[in-house]
Amino acid sequence: MSMKKHQGKDRHAGPDHTSPYPVSRLAPAMELVDLAKEIAQADEMLNTKASAKLKVIADQVKALQREAMSVLEEARRDRDLHRAKCHFKRRPGMIYHLYRRSDGGEYFSMLSPQEWGAQPPHEFLGSYRLENDMSWTPAEEADRPDETAALVDRLLLHHSSDK
Numbered sequence: 188m189s190m191k192k193h194q195g196k197d198r199h200a201g202p203d204h205t206s207p208y209p210v211s212r213l214a215p216a217m218e219l220v221d222l223a224k225e226i227a228q229a230d231e232m233l234n235t236k237a238s239a240k241l242k243v244i245a246d247q248v249k250a251l252q253r254e255a256m257s258v259l260e261e262a263r264r265d266r267d268l269h270r271a272k273c274h275f276k277r278r279p280g281m282i283y284h285l286y287r288r289s290d291g292g293e294y295f296s297m298l299s300p301q302e303w304g305a306q307p308p309h310e311f312l313g314s315y316r317l318e319n320d321m322s323w324t325p326a327e328e329a330d331r332p333d334e335t336a337a338l339v340d341r342l343l344l345h346h347s348s349d350k
Contacts (some may be wrong), residue, residue, distance in 0.1 A: 235284065265323050268285070269323075271294055279319045280319070282316045283295040283315055284296050284313040285307040285313050286311055289312045313326070316329040
């Protein structure tokens with residue numbers, strides 16, 4: 188942008204569209220109040236946008252916290268199950284039945300409550316399948332399809348068909 192000296196002041200000499208100020212009397216007058224309103228509106232819109240994004244992030248953080256608590260609870264349960272007495276070799280894929288003696292000691296048995304003739308010798312606590320990664324799955328969830336694995340399989344199938 189070129190400027191020419193006019194009566195001791197700088198004056199724009201380039202095309203009108205490059206001028207830093209209105210060069211036509213038909214151009215709308217910019218009042219200081221109008222400029223302040225425009226800045227306030229922009230600030231409000233930016234704050235609204237930032238607040239919305241921060242709310243999404245806060246919701247994601249809460250979801251991650253819930254997931255972390257779930258992982259910790261599962262790890263605690265798995266640790267406790269591994270500490271239960273067991274007088275046989277545990278094999279992944281097998282379902283074992285947890286009982287509690289009157290002294291509070293917990294142990295695994297291969298016999299379910301039904302196999303005891305509906306009269307187990309101790310309090311029945313639950314049945315669990317030992318997984319390959321040495322975690323435990325409650326027996327009632329053992330036959331439930333793994334939705335995450337199915338989703339991963341679909342994504343991989345879709346990805347390989349795109350090539």
